[in-house]
Amino acid sequence: DAGITQSPRHKVTETGTPVTLRCHQTENHRYMYWYRQDPGHGLRLIHYSYGVKDTDKGEVSDGYSVSRSKTEDFLLTLESATSSQTSVYFCAISESTANYEQYFGPGTRLTVT
């Protein structure tokens, strides 16, 4: 299994509060991704990174920001959480060419009340 961890694994927060999710990899892969999974939608890309300090938006980036200051860490921040951001969030990594086989972390279940 690829060495990917996500923290926290579960979080309940209130509307309007900031939330940061962390993804940590030990594989030294260049590409990292944040997805959200919702019923009826599968996985949708939020943001991705193609190197330290190099990030770009995905399909559903509104309300989210990311940062990557080290190869191994990719942070996803919800500046002011809303109930529509209640979801399961997955981090993924890939080795060389962007978007070939990606390896996923175990997920973070976020509930915004």
Next chain:
Amino acid sequence: DQQVKQNSPSLSVQEGRISILNCDYTNSMFDYFLWYKKYPAEGPTFLISISSIKDKNEDGRFTVFLNKSAKHLSLHIVPSQPGDSAVYFCAARMNDMRFGAGTRLTVKP
């Protein structure tokens, strides 16, 4: 606008029989297709892939077929085993990866 669609939310098959999971896409620019398997409370795991220049790829019990003219791909699992019970996502790549909504496969002993 879902560019990758899995129209069957669930599928139930008997152990030992064939499971066929289907996926349709709308964008002819996709150049690579993948299938992922997901167990509850875990992240998706890569299962098998196929390039758009091929029409079939086989790996053990798993075979993926691609019909570009129909914009359709399918995953065949033969023979199906109870451990194959999971949610299966198809995905298609262009500039980024687009996933279908998933099909829950149940293999009954």
